Amino acid sequence: MKIIYAIQCLAFEDLGSFAQTLGQLNYQIKYLQLGVDSVNEALNSKYPVILLGGPIGVYETKNYPYLSDLINNLEQRLKKNYPTLGICLGAQLIAIALGARVYQGHIKEIGWSRLILTDQGFASPLKYLENIHVLHWHGDTFDLPDSVKHLAGSIYYPNQAFSVGLNILALQFHVEVDPLHFERWLIGHSAELQYVQVDILNLRQENLLYGSALQNQANLLLRDWIANVTPVSH
Numbered sequence: 001m002k003i004i005y006a007i008q009c010l011a012f013e014d015l016g017s018f019a020q021t022l023g024q025l026n027y028q029i030k031y032l033q034l035g036v037d038s039v040n041e042a043l044n045s046k047y048p049v050i051l052l053g054g055p056i057g058v059y060e061t062k063n064y065p066y067l068s069d070l071i072n073n074l075e076q077r078l079k080k081n082y083p084t085l086g087i088c089l090g091a092q093l094i095a096i097a098l099g100a101r102v103y104q105g106h107i108k109e110i111g112w113s114r115l116i117l118t119d120q121g122f123a124s125p126l127k128y129l130e131n132i133h134v135l136h137w138h139g140d141t142f143d144l145p146d147s148v149k150h151l152a153g154s155i156y157y158p159n160q161a162f163s164v165g166l167n168i169l170a171l172q173f174h175v176e177v178d179p180l181h182f183e184r185w186l187i188g189h190s191a192e193l194q195y196v197q198v199d200i201l202n203l204r205q206e207n208l209l210y211g212s213a214l215q216n217q218a219n220l221l222l223r224d225w226i227a228n229v230t231p232v233s234h
Contacts, residue, residue, distance in 0.1 A: 001028045005042035007070075009034050009054025009089065012184035016176040017215045018050070021222050035066055043073040046232055048083040051090025053174065055192070057140055058092045058102045071097050083167045083229040088138055091161070091170035098145035098164070105141040108196045109156045112136070112206040115173070116160075121151035124163055125224040128217040133210035135174040137189075142172075166228045175218040179211025 004027040006015050015022065015029065022029055027048075032039050034054070042049050051074075061068045074097040077084060086094040092102045112133040117126055129152075141157050144150055151161035160172045177185070186193070186200055193200055 001026055003028050003030055003045075003047045005045065005047060005049045006031050006052060007034055007039050007042060007049065007090070008032065008052050009056065010052075010188060012181070012188045013053045015050065015052070016178035016181065017218055018176045018222055021219045025223070025226060034070070035064065039070060040073060043070070043077045046082055048085065048226065048229065049077070051084070051086040051093055052176075053088030053090065053137070055189070056089070057104070058089070058096045078164070078168060081165060081167050081230070081232055083226075083232075084169075085225065086170045087176060088172060088174060091172045092140055092142055094168065094170040095142035095145055095162075098148070100143045100145040102140055102142045105139055105157060107156055108139045108198075109136040109154065110138075110193070110196065110198050111203060112210045113154060115152040115154060117152050118150050120149040120163075121161065124149070124151050125169065125221045125228075126151050126161060128220040128224065129175070132214055132217050133206070134214060135177050136172075137174060137185075138172060166225075166230050167232070169225055175214060175221060177207075177211070177214070179207050179215060182207040182211060 004022055006029055008014060008031050019029060032042055056064055058067060074093055078097055096102045112135055114131060114133055115129055117130060142159055144159050144162055148162040148164050151163060153160050161170060163169045
């Protein structure tokens with residue numbers, strides 16, 4: 001059976017709806033907990049790696065010193081062009097590993113909205129997200145690394161997705177969220193939601209409106225990315 005690694009920060013921010021798709025594609029999922037497990041096994045592997053989201057910033061290396069090792073090892077992984085998908089914090093980790101700046105944004109973007117796809121976005125796996133509401137949940141943002149394809153923005157942040165070749169894909173937003181398990185997000189992030197005064201009732205209603213459509217299209221996006229990953233010989 002093929003293996004895919006998922007590097008996880010929070011128990012409830014898992015692969016979500018991606019897990020079923022990966023099972024259908026005969027992948028064995030191996031979760032590694034950031035700060036608890038060694039992630040070198042994953043980052044040194046030729047198998048695909050998915051870097052999931054979390055509430056910490058990539059620049060908080062003083063409080064979370066293992067971030068430095070992760071970023072250094074991720075930099076080497078990306079140089080080898082090993083298949084890597086980053087979601088939210090994962091996208092920020094890819095950005096900083098490629099030499100770009102990651103920093104606090106001007107607004108917390110939390111909620112469901114459509115993306116603004118670029119021409120390159122329409123020619124990528126993100127084409128399945130046209131007119132689809134995705135879940136945004138971030139306060140940090142990033143500059144685009146050099147020599148990447150800019151795939152999407154939003155009304156608040158121009159840099160929402162980029163890719164390097166066919167193997168490396170970074171998504172600032174969440175496509176993997178399982179609408180049936182969305183309540184775990186509302187509970188797990190309750191302190192943040194109340195602090196920034198986000199309407200929890202509205203978020204829950206938006207999940208009912210948009211979650212199933214996103215799940216269907218996210219399945220197509222993931223299948224497209226995996227199908228087009230280029231094998232790496234070294």
